Amino acid sequence: MTSAKYARRRARIVACASVSAKCIEVSFRQAQVKPDVAASRCSVPVGALSRQCRFRSVGSRDDRSVRRRQTPRSRGPRWGPLRRRRPTTVHAQQLDLDAFGGVEAEPPRVARYAVNEAMIRNWVEAVDDRNPVYVDADAARATGREGIICPPAMISTWVMNGYRRWREVQALREAGQREDFAYSRLMSLLDEAGFTSVVATDVSQRYLRELRPGDRITCFFTIDSVSPLKQTALGPGHFVTLSKRYVDGDGVPVAEEDFRLLRFRPANKDG
Secondary structure (H helix, E strand, O other): OOHHHHHHHHHHHHHHHHHHHHHHHHHHHHHOOOHHHHHHHOOOOHHHHOOOOOOOOOOOHHHHHHHHHHOOOOOOOOOOOOOOOOOOOOOOOOOOOHHHOOEEOOOOEEOOOOOOHHHHHHHHHHHOOOOHHHOOHHHHHHOOOOOOOOOHHHHHHHHOOOHHHHHHHHHHHHOOOOOOOHHHHHHHHHHHOOOOEEEEEEEEEEEOOOOOOOOOOEEEEEEEEEOOOEEOOOOEEEEEEEEEEEEOOOOOEEEEEEEEEEEEOOHHHOO
């Protein structure tokens, strides 16, 4: 080893020893222990102390800021332990809506138009249903049917009131008025309590016979149930379940449906 390299190595060792001695001296003052006791507890070689001088020491509360600077950062998660989310406060007002369960929702709806081929074709083109029995009479007869049939899922469209009726209902809501049937009273009561937003959540249908052009549908609505106040991701609200029974012109049942919606108060408007 040349004299220059030996000198540089000796200088590094002296520098490390000096830094280590200063670290030990600081730790002595922080720990407030006798030097001989602290030295007896320190069994790390001098050459390694320069790399481990940032160790924890037991001291007073005033030394925490010093120890924090001398302690290396943990390699664990930076965000710390998960905090338990506080329960969301539900609106204090509890509505008694049990009286609406099982009552007729509104007068029966009679389809404005009989089942017809034009509306069937518009429907299947809108949903891209390529089943030929809905538009091709020959294909339908080849399956043993008398002619084309109506897509079963189309059942509710025949009794929809249309946008003019929808605008009339919205105008009544804005004026704070209600119509003289149970469903309108229920919706008005929910509006007054602040549950003014609505979203359909699910629907299930059971088909009892196929519809053919010429059938005229009537639907009977019943309020099956209204849930207690629920806390949802959209906000607090009530689930309303409607039971619908569809019959043809002779009163023969053709389909049944359970339709559920949520009337809710948006979360950002709660309070």
